[in-house]
Amino acid sequence: MKYRLPLRDPLSRTEKRNRAVKWGIFILMMLLFYTLMRVGIFNRWQPYFIIPLTAAVAMFESEITACIFSMFGGFMTDIACGYLFGFSAVWLMTVGVLASLLVRNLIRVNIVNFMLISFAAVVAEFSMDYLFNVFIWNVKHSDVVIMMTILPSAISTVVVSPAVYYLVRMVERRLGEENVNVVNYTEPVTEEKSEEE
Amino acid sequence: MKEFLHSVKFKIIICIFALVFGIMIYAAIAGDNIIFPRSILETIAQPFVTAGKAVSDWTSNTIDTLVNAGKYREENERLKEMLTEMYGQIIDKEKTDAENEQYRTILGIAEEHNDYKWSSPCSVIARNAGDIYAGFTIDKGSRDGIALYDPVFTSVGLVGVVSELSEHYSVVKTILSPDVSVGVMSTASKTVGVTENDAEYAAEGLCLISYVSKSSIIGEGDTVVTSGSSVFPENMIVGTIKRVFDDKNGLTRHAVLEPSVDFYKISYVFVVIGFNGQEE
Numbered sequence: 403m404k405y406r407l408p409l410r411d412p413l414s415r416t417e418k419r420n421r422a423v424k425w426g427i428f429i430l431m432m433l434l435f436y437t438l439m440r441v442g443i444f445n446r447w448q449p450y451f452i453i454p455l456t457a458a459v460a461m462f463e464s465e466i467t468a469c470i471f472s473m474f475g476g477f478m479t480d481i482a483c484g485y486l487f488g489f490s491a492v493w494l495m496t497v498g499v500l501a502s503l504l505v506r507n508l509i510r511v512n513i514v515n516f517m518l519i520s521f522a523a524v525v526a527e528f529s530m531d532y533l534f535n536v537f538i539w540n541v542k543h544s545d546v547v548i549m550m551t552i553l554p555s556a557i558s559t560v561v562v563s564p565a566v567y568y569l570v571r572m573v574e575r576r577l578g579e580e581n582v583n584v585v586n587y588t589e590p591v592t593e594e595k596s597e598e599e
Numbered sequence: 600m601k602e603f604l605h606s607v608k609f610k611i612i613i614c615i616f617a618l619v620f621g622i623m624i625y626a627a628i629a630g631d632n633i634i635f636p637r638s639i640l641e642t643i644a645q646p647f648v649t650a651g652k653a654v655s656d657w658t659s660n661t662i663d664t665l666v667n668a669g670k671y672r673e674e675n676e677r678l679k680e681m682l683t684e685m686y687g688q689i690i691d692k693e694k695t696d697a698e699n700e701q702y703r704t705i706l707g708i709a710e711e712h713n714d715y716k717w718s719s720p721c722s723v724i725a726r727n728a729g730d731i732y733a734g735f736t737i738d739k740g741s742r743d744g745i746a747l748y749d750p751v752f753t754s755v756g757l758v759g760v761v762s763e764l765s766e767h768y769s770v771v772k773t774i775l776s777p778d779v780s781v782g783v784m785s786t787a788s789k790t791v792g793v794t795e796n797d798a799e800y801a802a803e804g805l806c807l808i809s810y811v812s813k814s815s816i817i818g819e820g821d822t823v824v825t826s827g828s829s830v831f832p833e834n835m836i837v838g839t840i841k842r843v844f845d846d847k848n849g850l851t852r853h854a855v856l857e858p859s860v861d862f863y864k865i866s867y868v869f870v871v872i873g874f875n876g877q878e879e
Contacts, residue, residue, distance in 0.1 A: 436644050437651035442726035443659070445863075450728070465603075469612050473619055477640055484727040484734060484770070487637045488623025495619065499612055503603065542777070542797035550802050551729045 424577035439482040454563035458570035460498035472498030497523040520563040716873035732776040733862035756836040756859035775801040784826040790815035808854040832874045
């Protein structure tokens with residue numbers, strides 16, 4: 403019983419093209435969501451679109467890919483919100499890696515599980531925002547900050563999450579490889595080899 | 600799971616986490632200076648934000664025109680009537696003339712101070728998401744002569760200070776932020792105080808002035824200007840007094856200031872990049 407990276411067949415030209423297009427779309431989505439966070443059209447009900455995006459992508463991708471994509475998502479969130487650079491990246495990376503691991507070992511990719519993961523990501527992000535940017539600085543009238551910005555943004559982020567999930571799922575179904583929920587870490591690779599022999 | 604914890608993948612992920620922690624600590628040490636990785640990401644994303652802002656402004660203006668055309672026509676008629684009435688009042692009342700004279704004097708201050716060096720007009724290119732203190736980013740940076748903590752104005756008054764600086768853009772903290780303290784003075788009674796805001800007042804777009812002398816004669820409607828310091832030049836309009844109340848300790852008073860600038864609607868600002876007495 404040994405954990406090993408699953409060996410893959412070399413990708414065909416179509417698969418390579420699909421993969422490039424898929425990541426191009428994901429990067430464009432991240433830039434678009436970052437733009438939506440920076441133009442200020444939602445005022446205090448500003449959804450943090452990047453959070454559900456990283457959660458959704460993490461559910462469809464491997465742990466390392468999820469980790470890297472969540473890292474960039476976190477960096478973009480930090481810039482958009484004026485947080486310390488890397489602050490959100492740490493929390494989103496944690497949620498991204500856990501989401502990817504859960505999908506590969508325990509749960510299936512569906513809207514209910516996605517909403518649970520997205521909700522966990524929102525809670526992690528906004529509670530850490532409150533803890534490190536408001537609470538420990540003893541900001542006066544912190545209840546106003548919660549009621550006027552943190553809570554409305556958290557609620558609106560959860561509300562827009564399903565739309566982001568369906569967008570990511572559409573891209574993954576058309577361009578992604580069908581590898582979700584098929585990798586088994588406890589697969590006895592050596593034993594299989596000996597059986598084949 | 601145990602196998603995963605001993606895998607190469609897990610080690611790679613730990614390395615990435617360590618890298619991000621390192622970047623975060625580096626950013627914390629760098630303080631107000633924008634670090635290189637952030638600068639790269641912002642530079643890549645900036646064209647999208649600029650285009651998005653243009654689309655957003657155009658869409659909101661178009662929708663606003665279409666939806667509120669009738670309302671604007673009615674408002675226009677009503678304002679015309681009000682304007683006619685106001686003209687009559689201006690002619691009749693000497694007091695109004697005196698006040699107008701005062702305003703003209705204050706507005707002329709900028710022309711009188713030849714030592715002020717102004718930046719070219721700076722466009723507001725992005726707003727900080729979820730910022731109760733209305734912070735924003737402008738399209739001019741150190742390359743345009745702007746330095747950290749330079750004061751930022753519009754034609755109607757003080758906006759705030761440059762709080763973060765890059766070569767091509769700057770982040771501005773408004774006077775709504777508790778981090779920005781401005782020495783202010785009432786033009787009528789020369790009463791001085793210091794802005795010391797909190798989230799409760801910022802949420803209403805107001806600013807709290809503290810350390811106002813108990814014996815001061817300051818009241819609703821008084822115009823407030825900067826008293827002058829090494830950061831802010833003197834006699835620049837900040838806003839008007841909305842109400843005054845005594846401090847809990849009974850030794851001083853507080854005044855609630857309504858800034859002359861609507862921070863959520865400004866599109867262009869000016870930065871004073873130099874004046875006599877500015878901190879080097």
